Amino acid sequence: xxxxxxxxxxxxxxxxxxxxxxxxxxxxxxxxxxxxxxxxxxxxxxxxxxxxxxxxxxxxxxxxxxxxxxxxxxxxxxxxxxxxxxxxxxxxxxxxxxxxxxxxxxxxxxxxxxxxxxxxxxxxxxxxxxxxxxxxxxxxxxxxxxxxxxxxxxxxxxxxxxxxxxxxxxxxxxxxxxxxxxxxxxxxxxxxxxxxxxxxxxxxxxxxxxxxxxxxxxxxxxxxxxxxxxxxxxxxxxxxxxxxxxxxxxxxxxxxxxxxxxxxxxxxxxxxxxxxxxxxxxxxxxxxxxxxxxxxxxxxxxxxxxxxxxx
Ligand SMILES: C[S@@+](CC[C@H](N)C(=O)[O-])C[C@H]1O[C@@H](n2cnc3c(N)ncnc32)[C@H](O)[C@@H]1O
Numbered sequence: 001x002x003x004x005x006x007x008x009x010x011x012x013x014x015x016x017x018x019x020x021x022x023x024x025x026x027x028x029x030x031x032x033x034x035x036x037x038x039x040x041x042x043x044x045x046x047x048x049x050x051x052x053x054x055x056x057x058x059x060x061x062x063x064x065x066x067x068x069x070x071x072x073x074x075x076x077x078x079x080x081x082x083x084x085x086x087x088x089x090x091x092x093x094x095x096x097x098x099x100x101x102x103x104x105x106x107x108x109x110x111x112x113x114x115x116x117x118x119x120x121x122x123x124x125x126x127x128x129x130x131x132x133x134x135x136x137x138x139x140x141x142x143x144x145x146x147x148x149x150x151x152x153x154x155x156x157x158x159x160x161x162x163x164x165x166x167x168x169x170x171x172x173x174x175x176x177x178x179x180x181x182x183x184x185x186x187x188x189x190x191x192x193x194x195x196x197x198x199x200x201x202x203x204x205x206x207x208x209x210x211x212x213x214x215x216x217x218x219x220x221x222x223x224x225x226x227x228x229x230x231x232x233x234x235x236x237x238x239x240x241x242x243x244x245x246x247x248x249x250x251x252x253x254x255x256x257x258x259x260x261x262x263x264x265x266x267x268x269x270x271x272x273x274x275x276x277x278x279x280x281x282x283x284x285x286x287x288x289x290x291x292x293x294x295x296x297x298x299x300x301x302x303x304x305x306x307x308x309x310x311x
Contacts, residue, residue: 058138061126084137086118149203150182177238181206
């Protein structure tokens with residue numbers, strides 16, 4: 001009997017999930033998709049522990065199939081029931097499915113029933129581990145303040161949660177591609193000293209912070225001597241092709257490497273050919289002296305992927 005794996009992703013990103021699974025998990029054959037949901041057929045049993053077959057999958061596990069009653073959810077015997085909309089932007093009533101059992105963040109080792117609600121309701125099951133989001137639909141909840149000048153505030157907060165980054169007050173961060181300053185605001189409010197490199201203007205609320213310094217120039221024009229003596233965290237969010245952005249970072253690395261605790265690099269994706277490039281981009285990041293590289297399409301990512309890279 002064939003078994004099935006399922007993936008939930010941002011609607012529109014299904015082609016990227018398919019490309020990665022075809023490349024990295026040839027034993028899985030694409031079976032079915034709706035916006036935000038894909039399934040893959042396997043001739044062997046699929047375990048709820050199956051690791052995600054794509055960095056674009058926000059939830060991944062064993063697919064049970066379409067359901068029309070709560071009984072099917074109970075039959076899974078899960079510790080947690082995560083009910084979420086297949087399309088996060090859709091106005092959808094989750095209430096009929098929301099009283100099936102314990103919701104809330106999953107703990108490591110717990111079995112989670114994923115109830116994916118769209119025009120039909122799909123059921124899957126996965127086991128939570130530290131590499132996955134404990135929240136329904138792969139979310140990382142962030143309270144974005146009303147004065148945040150960009151969605152990059154959420155992007156950096158999601159990256160910190162996902163990778164459990166030990167970012168702390170008193171540390172120093174450099175962001176390349178920092179304007180208008182969403183991520184700078186998030187880090188400055190966490191008590192870091194932040195250096196913001198961008199030819200663009202920082203929003204007044206960010207500019208006014210005493211622990212923010214604006215390097216108003218292109219990254220290629222930044223001289224090592226202009227940077228502070230210690231940089232703990234490097235953020236890269238420039239709208240340059242990833243290979244170009246990494247080339248610019250490589251020039252600064254001899255200065256940064258001795259004190260760097262890690263980097264959060266947003267890799268911009270122009271078209272699906274980008275998916276084939278990902279292994280080469282990871283290799284390039286490792287060559288920077290940051291061998292532990294993890295990729296993830298975070299909830300606030302659109303045509304881009306977050307890379308967290310640690311020494
Ligand atoms: C996606 S936005 C950055 C958003 C920002 N991280 C935030 O938190 O609001 C991309 C930025 O990259 C900047 N940029 C593009 N090329 C650059 C370069 N060569 N050097 C520095 N910044 C650059 C652009 O000016 C733009 O502000």
